[in-house]
Amino acid sequence: MVSRVIPVDPFDLVIFGGTGDLARRKILPGLYRRFCSGQMPEGARIIGAARTETDSEGYRKIVSDAIHEFDPKSAQCGKLDAFLSLLEYETVDAMGEAGWNELRPHLRDGHVRAFYFSVGPSLFGILAERLSHFGLVDDESRIVIEKPLGHDLATAKELNATLGAYFDESQIYRIDHYLGKETVQNLMAVRFGNILFEPLWNAQHIDHIQITVAETVGVGGRGGYYDKSGAMRDMVQNHLMQLLCLIAMEPPSQFEPNSVRDEKLKVIRALQPVPPHHIVRGQYDATDSEPSYREDVENARSFTESFIALRCEIANWRWAGTPFYMRTGKKLKARTSEIAVRFKPAPHSIFGEDKETGSQPNELIIRLQPNEGITLSVTIKEPGPGGMRLVNVPLDMTFAEALGEEAEAPDAYERLIMDVIRGNQTLFMRGDEVEAAWAWTDPIIEGWQARHDVPKLYDVGSAGPDDALMLLHRDNRKWRDIKA
Numbered sequence: 001m002v003s004r005v006i007p008v009d010p011f012d013l014v015i016f017g018g019t020g021d022l023a024r025r026k027i028l029p030g031l032y033r034r035f036c037s038g039q040m041p042e043g044a045r046i047i048g049a050a051r052t053e054t055d056s057e058g059y060r061k062i063v064s065d066a067i068h069e070f071d072p073k074s075a076q077c078g079k080l081d082a083f084l085s086l087l088e089y090e091t092v093d094a095m096g097e098a099g100w101n102e103l104r105p106h107l108r109d110g111h112v113r114a115f116y117f118s119v120g121p122s123l124f125g126i127l128a129e130r131l132s133h134f135g136l137v138d139d140e141s142r143i144v145i146e147k148p149l150g151h152d153l154a155t156a157k158e159l160n161a162t163l164g165a166y167f168d169e170s171q172i173y174r175i176d177h178y179l180g181k182e183t184v185q186n187l188m189a190v191r192f193g194n195i196l197f198e199p200l201w202n203a204q205h206i207d208h209i210q211i212t213v214a215e216t217v218g219v220g221g222r223g224g225y226y227d228k229s230g231a232m233r234d235m236v237q238n239h240l241m242q243l244l245c246l247i248a249m250e251p252p253s254q255f256e257p258n259s260v261r262d263e264k265l266k267v268i269r270a271l272q273p274v275p276p277h278h279i280v281r282g283q284y285d286a287t288d289s290e291p292s293y294r295e296d297v298e299n300a301r302s303f304t305e306s307f308i309a310l311r312c313e314i315a316n317w318r319w320a321g322t323p324f325y326m327r328t329g330k331k332l333k334a335r336t337s338e339i340a341v342r343f344k345p346a347p348h349s350i351f352g353e354d355k356e357t358g359s360q361p362n363e364l365i366i367r368l369q370p371n372e373g374i375t376l377s378v379t380i381k382e383p384g385p386g387g388m389r390l391v392n393v394p395l396d397m398t399f400a401e402a403l404g405e406e407a408e409a410p411d412a413y414e415r416l417i418m419d420v421i422r423g424n425q426t427l428f429m430r431g432d433e434v435e436a437a438w439a440w441t442d443p444i445i446e447g448w449q450a451r452h453d454v455p456k457l458y459d460v461g462s463a464g465p466d467d468a469l470m471l472l473h474r475d476n477r478k479w480r481d482i483k484a
């Protein structure tokens, strides 16, 4: 199966923070891959804007180096010079006056105009104001921002209000890069493109759902940011919440931005408060050769969690009584992200005791990374003589195998940036979703602070603190193994 590439119309994309880490690692190599694939047209213009003193020629060199460093494979596609010729640069002082008037000649009338705020969140509001002040915003303009979108409900509201003063909601693209992952979108295709799953997709037929996002990396050089956030703010309030929404939402009437986002919002609003005994927080401990979390963040008294596991419930007709277990953490056993939907056992076994026959409940595993794909475990008869022994085999829909080399999934960023250009907000968070997610998160975090909750230590390379295992054992269930 060959992937179809539908080119977008020529556009102007201004990247504020265009010389920064995110731009060099993700945004520019991603754009280059879209250019190689033929999706980004020759008539596009990418304008780097940052404080760095350089010019368009200097910027082309910065971007060329970044592509060679962060995506050496694509650098070979043979179109690098043509891509670099689309780049321009302007030195702009976000906080001051310098560079703003000079930015105007880079922008063409009648083209989509996207402003990517690849800068710290403290500049989001300032950039929005400056763009408006210097008359750089037209009807075709849109802005792109990424988390942290506030630190709590109050600051998220403040940010939404500030951006809302200059841009309509339909012009604000809030990235959650998990929504750009191939399998996350496939999850919607599997749920709503087939008749098989939806009739079973409820509390009557599903025993529970596990969402795991495990990482092997620590907090690395991001200690300053991370220690003020922790796994709850850094991962659960956004990425895991989005996964939960897509798994749990009602079928939208159309695959269209507001239909999808309305349904996600209903899920977040139906999330029950989580009692303290349904949450386990952890911090990774030191090993002989590696520092502890506290050493990594240089805060010997840190109570911030680098791991969290929660048991959540959604109070609506579809899901009442079905636990959604979520966990995420740093320095765990393997890098793996997956959603596991565990169905209930068949109501009656005609083959005898399940323990004897080997029958197991069905499980649908949606693997986000690595090896993106979807597996459905089904029970069949073990081949050969020897009576009716049953085995569980996976129906494997690993995309790389099913679709061949062409199926190499585009990086989340490149897909999402093309959606910005196309003006499709389906895979972007709406302001009210972000606020609702904080409204659920805030009391949980406030509870820890009020109780002086201390995270449990866990070993590097483990599955998190033992208490996280207990969270499921208490319910007579078991986490799936964390393995790559």
Ligand code: BG6
Binding pocket: 177, 215, 234, 337
């Ligand atoms: C980011 C978090 O949003 O997502 C990081 O800030 C985390 O802490 C990262 O490591 C995980 O993303 P991915 O795509 O590597 O799973």
